[in-house]
Amino acid sequence: MLGLKLPTDPRWVNLAEKSLEEILTDHAYCEQKATTSCITLIQKYPERERLVKELAPIVTEEWGHFRLVIKELEKRGLKLGRQRKDEYVNQLIAFQKKGGSQDDQLIERLLVCALIEARSCERFRTLSLNIEDDDLKSFYHSFMVSEAGHYRLFIDLAKYYGEEEKVKKRWEEYLEHEAKIMENLELRGDRVH
Numbered sequence: 001m002l003g004l005k006l007p008t009d010p011r012w013v014n015l016a017e018k019s020l021e022e023i024l025t026d027h028a029y030c031e032q033k034a035t036t037s038c039i040t041l042i043q044k045y046p047e048r049e050r051l052v053k054e055l056a057p058i059v060t061e062e063w064g065h066f067r068l069v070i071k072e073l074e075k076r077g078l079k080l081g082r083q084r085k086d087e088y089v090n091q092l093i094a095f096q097k098k099g100g101s102q103d104d105q106l107i108e109r110l111l112v113c114a115l116i117e118a119r120s121c122e123r124f125r126t127l128s129l130n131i132e133d134d135d136l137k138s139f140y141h142s143f144m145v146s147e148a149g150h151y152r153l154f155i156d157l158a159k160y161y162g163e164e165e166k167v168k169k170r171w172e173e174y175l176e177h178e179a180k181i182m183e184n185l186e187l188r189g190d191r192v193h
C-alpha cells in the first residue's frame with residue numbers, strides 16, 4: 001500500500017526498545033513537526049480551500065498525538081529530551097525541486113509530507129508487531145493507522161492540485177530517492193526515521 005522500496009531493518013525495533021526515552025522523545029517531536037508542517041501549508045496556501053479544510057483537522061490530530069506521546073513518557077517516568085536534527089527529513093527536503101510554479105512547489109511539499117507519513121506508518125507498524133511491551137504494541141498500532149490516513153490524504157491532495165500522471169511520476173522518483181536515503185542512514189534506535 002505505501003509503496004516504500006526498502007523496509008525497515010528488523011533490528012531497528014531492538015535498538016528502539018533499548019532507548020525508549022530517546023525514541024519517544026523523537027516521536028514527540030515528529031508529531032510536533034507534523035503539526036507545524038500542516039499549519040505552514042495552510043498559511044502558505046490559504047486560497048486552496050480543499051487543502052485548508054482537510055489539513056485543519058490534521059493539525060488538531062497531530063498536536064493530540066504530541067500530547068499522547070508526552071503522556072506516555074510521563075507514565076513511564078521518562079523525560080522529554082531535546083529535539084534533534086532529522087537527517088532523513090532534511091535529505092527529503094533537499095530533493096525537492098526548487099522553483100517552478102506555486103502549484104509545482106505545493107506538489108513537492110505534499111509529496112514530502114506523504115513520504116514522511118508513509119515511513120512513519122511503516123515504522124509504527126514494525127513497532128506494533130515486534131516490540132516486547134504489549135502496551136506499546138497497542139500504542140503504536142493506533143499511530144500506524146493514523147499515519148496511513150495522513151499519507152493517503154497528502155497523496156490525494158497532490159493529485160487534486162497537480163496532473164495525476166506527473167504526480168505519480170514524481171512520487172516514484174521520491175520513493176527511489178527515499179530508499180537510497182534509508183540505505184545510507186545509520187541504523188539508530190533513537191530515531192523514528
